[in-house]
Amino acid sequence: MHAIERRMPLGATRNLGLAYRAGRVSGEELRALGINVDNAPVVDVNINPLNQADGIRAYGDNVRLVSRMGAAQVLGYQTDQQRTGVAATLKHWPGFGDAPVNSDTGVAISPQTLAEVKRDNLPSFEAAIKAGADRIMVTHILFPKITGTKIPTSLSPFWVNGLLRGHLHYQGPVVTDALDAAALDGFTPGEVAVRAIKAGADELIEVAQTPSDKAPADLVSAYPAVLNAVKRGVISKRRLDQSVTRVLELKWKLGLVRNPYANPERVSKVVGTPRHLAVAQRVAENSITLLKNSDQLLPLAANSGKTVLVTGFGMTATATLGQDLTARGLKPTVMPTGSNPDDSAIANAVSAASASDLVLVDTFNAWGSPQQIKLVNALLATGKPVIVAAVGTPYDVAYVPNASTFITSYGYQPVSMHALVKVLFGQLQPTGKLPVTITEPPPSTKVLYPFGFNLRPGP
Known part of the structure; x- marks a missing residue:
């Protein structure tokens, strides 16, 4: 793919049209390559300048700017999804902006209260949800002032089923951030998988450690743990059906039921075209x-x-x-x-x-x-x-x-x-x-x- 820079340059342009076009170009090129989902955009509000997780992946530290830019880019990603668009994924729910530690490498702790989360974090997610965002990624943060210091957001029903689905009325698929993150080291892989599903996640991201791995090591123990939880009634079959339905509905929306394959001949006609490169250039030159x-x-x-x-x-x-x-x-x-x-x-x-x-x-x-x-x-x-x-x-x-x-x-x-x-x-x-x-x-x-x-x- 060509290089449209990340979201902070877009924030510097203040140009909603460019945000839309950047999303559309990225979506078209991904789809041509056979990729139908993009784990972007980041709609965190970069409140803490020492934030290690977002940086230039965030549009900025102003909630109104992030809300408008995020919604515009979602519309771009998801244009003409049956043929050329992709599913956009909002992240990192419920907002990484005030957590200085990256949960991939340590335990991310946010000092925010629930009132602060609703004021500073949620509006950008809400705006992008109203724009039609197809997926949301929940990450692994601790909010001691809200849900204590033991259960991260990805494993907490309060944050997924409660605040996201209940308060913001989001009904699409929820995907976890990478489950090999250091923030989850206190849980076994099986416990992580079961807790995430019970919290409301529909897709679990397990990560292979080397290219030669046939399957992520954690998946080997997570899969039977989930099966056992279903057999014991810890996870109901109805709950599994909800996740399956959400994923299948998204596949239908993307046209993957009718035509699941990419056409290799489209790659050279779409990726890195002068029109697409011009968008990347405009973003850079205006930022x-x-x-x-x-x-x-x-x-x-x-x-x-x-x-x-x-x-x-x-x-x-x-x-x-x-x-x-x-x-x-x-x-x-x-x-x-x-x-x-x-x-x-x-x-x-x-x-x-x-x-x-x-x-x-x-x-x-x-x-x-x-x-x-x-x-x-x-x-x-x-x-x-x-x-x-x-x-x-x-x-x-x-x-x-x-x-x-x-x-x-x-x-x-x-x-x-x-x-x-x-x-x-x-x-x-x-x-x-x-x-x-x-x-x-x-x-x-x-x-x-x-x-x-x-x-x-x-x-």
Whole structure:
């Protein structure tokens, strides 16, 4: 598939039409490849900037923005489902936005009360449900102030049968997040499966650990546990029939009963077409947000022959930036340092920066990587002009306050890097608006850049 960036760039565009078209393009390409369900979009409201689960997968931290963008993208995904659309899946119910730990790697705990969940988390799900979202993924979060510290949301009838089906009146299939998550380590695979079904889940995601696995290891013990629960009456046959009916109704809606197969000849006619690539380009070009240009370093002059060190996160990102700078008559040295550069890599980058006219360093969620912050500060200390480009979330700007030039693309795919370079040279105005509020690093709550902030380069 081509690379339409994730949801935060869409949030920065504020363009509902683009959100719809991005969803439609993704749906059409997935369907052409024989995939009829997409486990997207994320409609969590990114309340906590230290959220490890969502990041650029979220549209932003404003509930109204997330609600409108999520609903628009659902409509795009699900256009003409009998032939070219797919089933969209809202996640991560009931909202990951205020849980700093990713449940895949640890126990995610949200400090929210039920009133806060209803105010901050539920509206975006409700809007997308009203738009017709076909599936919802429930994740594994603990809400101590609501349901205690023992049973995560995916195994809790309160969150699925109660709040989702009862309060929001959602009647479609519910799918669990991956059941190999660290958040479920306190339960056996069989117990997880039985509890999830009793809570209201219709589809269980079991994960194979290696490509050679014939079946996920947890499934081997989960399957007989469910059968035994049915035999003992712990899970009723009526309850199983509900899940089967929901899944079959969705298959019918998608046209899979009539024609379950994809046509391989459609792949080249659909995937990566100029029309689709143009949508990806529009998303990227409308999302770039300039946050700082204190020294009026931007726009850069083309064909200056200046030497530039391109360093920081991502082999592909830095390589693409280097190619685009070369095409504009500069002389780049590309030196990727990754997401956690060691001191040796930082020293090498500083040495290269000292011999360059200009430095372009990209960061990816540096707020969680002290070594990335150390790299940026070391480059700034050389006294050379430095452009810092966040290719993940824009929160990095709060962690490098001495940077005088800071820009964010919300993504690191080539399409975003091309758009970023266009802005650096003044070929494109940075029209993106912050989809989040940026404060000083926690625990401070002092606002540095408000929701909606954007800056234009000097004359």
